[in-house]
Amino acid sequence: MSRFIAGILGTLLLLGAGLLWWQGRAQDEKPVTGPPPPLEAVSTGLPDAGDIGDARGPAPPVPxxxxxxxxxxxxxxxxxxxxxxxxxxxxxxxxxxxxxxxxDTDGNNLLTFEEWAVATGERFKGADADRNGLLTRQEFATTAPKRKAKVRCRC
Known part of the structure; x- marks a missing residue:
C-alpha cells in the first residue's frame, strides 16, 4: 500500500513540476507586436499561380x-x-x-396563347374605367372573380 501511495505522490510531483515549467516558458516568450510581415516574406511552400496558369485551361462558357x-x-x-x-x-x-x-373562341378544344391574350386584354379593358391604360386599386378590385354565395345549412 505504501508503494501505491508513493507512486501517486511521485506522479503528482512530476505533473506539478511540468506545469511550473510550462508556465515559466509561456512567460519567457514575448508576444508579437507590430504589423504582420508582408505576404512575399511568408513562404507557404505552394506553387505560384503563374507556374500552373496554363495547366488550368480556358474558362468555362457562360450559360x-x-x-x-x-x-x-x-x-x-x-x-x-x-x-x-x-x-x-x-x-x-x-x-x-x-x-x-x-x-376557346374557335371551339377546337385547344387554347392558344393568342386566344388567352385576347381574353385577358379584354378583361383589362373592361376594368380600366378611365381608359388611361392603368388600373387603380379600385379598378383592379373589379377584376376579382365573382364568388358564389355559400349555401347555408338550414338544419
Whole structure:
C-alpha cells in the first residue's frame, strides 16, 4: 500500500513540476507586436499561380440567360402542362370547363396563347374605367372573380 501511495505522490510531483515549467516558458516568450510581415516574406511552400496558369485551361462558357417571360406567358405556362404551346381542356382542369369554353373562341378544344391574350386584354379593358391604360386599386378590385354565395345549412 505504501508503494501505491508513493507512486501517486511521485506522479503528482512530476505533473506539478511540468506545469511550473510550462508556465515559466509561456512567460519567457514575448508576444508579437507590430504589423504582420508582408505576404512575399511568408513562404507557404505552394506553387505560384503563374507556374500552373496554363495547366488550368480556358474558362468555362457562360450559360445563356433565360428570356424574361411576361406575366401572361407565366400564367399561360402554368396551365400548359405538356409544354406544347396549347392548353387542352384536361390541362385547364375539369372544374374550369365553363371558363375554358369562354376562352376557346374557335371551339377546337385547344387554347392558344393568342386566344388567352385576347381574353385577358379584354378583361383589362373592361376594368380600366378611365381608359388611361392603368388600373387603380379600385379598378383592379373589379377584376376579382365573382364568388358564389355559400349555401347555408338550414338544419
Amino acid at each position: 445563356p440567360e433565360a428570356p424574361k417571360l411576361s406575366r401572361e406567358e407565366v400564367r399561360f405556362n402554368r396551365y400548359d402542362r405538356d409544354r406544347d404551346e396549347l392548353i387542352s381542356r384536361n390541362e385547364l382542369m375539369g372544374s374550369r370547363t365553363a371558363a375554358f369554353r369562354k376562352l
